[in-house]
Amino acid sequence: EAGVTQFPSHSVIEKGQTVTLRCDPISGHDNLYWYRRVMGKEIKFLLHFVKESKQDESGMPNNRFLAERTGGTYSTLKVQPAELEDSGVYFCASSPLAGVVGTGELFFGEGSRLTVL
Amino acid sequence: AQKVTQAQTEISVVEKEDVTLDCVYETRDTTYYLFWYKQPPSGELVFLIRRNSFDEQNEISGRYSWNFQKSTSSFNFTITASQVVDSAVYFCALISTDSSYKLIFGSGTRLLVRP
Numbered sequence: 001e002a003g004v005t006q007f008p009s010h011s012v013i014e015k016g017q018t019v020t021l022r023c024d025p026i027s028g029h030d031n032l033y034w035y036r037r038v039m040g041k042e043i044k045f046l047l048h049f050v051k052e053s054k055q056d057e058s059g060m061p062n063n064r065f066l067a068e069r070t071g072g073t074y075s076t077l078k079v080q081p082a083e084l085e086d087s088g089v090y091f092c093a094s095s096p097l098a099g100v101v102g103t104g105e106l107f108f109g110e111g112s113r114l115t116v117l
Numbered sequence: 118a119q120k121v122t123q124a125q126t127e128i129s130v131v132e133k134e135d136v137t138l139d140c141v142y143e144t145r146d147t148t149y150y151l152f153w154y155k156q157p158p159s160g161e162l163v164f165l166i167r168r169n170s171f172d173e174q175n176e177i178s179g180r181y182s183w184n185f186q187k188s189t190s191s192f193n194f195t196i197t198a199s200q201v202v203d204s205a206v207y208f209c210a211l212i213s214t215d216s217s218y219k220l221i222f223g224s225g226t227r228l229l230v231r232p
Contacts, residue, residue, distance in 0.1 A: 009160075033141075038149045042121070042208075042225070043220075045221075056217060091162060104154075105164050106220065108162035108164075110159065110160040111160050111162075
């Protein structure tokens with residue numbers, strides 16, 4: 001069974017450009033999360049989808065970030081326009097509908113490293 | 118407020134040494150869950166363990182063991198007879214109703230096991 005896959009693995013862009021990160025969760029997982037690790041600090045929550053609906057987007061830094069989850073399958077996270085402080089590793093994770101508490105696991109992808117110059 | 122502190126930024130040991138990674142957490146909730154994840158050089162986050170707040174029994178899995186102590190709000194992770202393949206960044210994390218069931222991560226401890 002395929003795990004959580006993320007694309008691209010690494011993106012280098014200039015300040016002001018746009019980048020779109022994609023996440024394909026494990027098939028059948030209704031919960032999809034985005035997290036971010038900036039500059040070697042802790043990994044921070046960005047947002048949570050349940051199927052195609054945004055359950056919680058309290059961690060989104062500002063309106064330059066837009067997340068979507070088409071048809072409750074894959075998700076995209078767009079940064080437009082990108083700023084220097086957006087550099088970091090963006091992780092996607094998925095879990096079954098019972099959630100992290102119910103199943104005990106949150107399956108993470110390998111992350112997308114974003115470098116903004 | 119919820120917080121996870123991993124005071125050790127980086128630890129370097131020689132292979133076969135035992136090493137303990139510290140994790141201290143803060144939460145007002147009485148029901149919570151604690152996790153450890155491993156991030157190897159390949160980048161993905163690998164789930165290692167979950168403990169709930171009502172189960173203070175220590176757990177051992179092969180060379181890995183975890184010591185959960187509510188009295189000190191700690192959930193420490195020990196690797197016995199470390200191996201080079203254990204080199205990675207290790208994250209401790211907390212989830213509770215106070216955190217709206219979002220994982221709160223510590224800043225991670227980078228472990229380097231030298232041959």
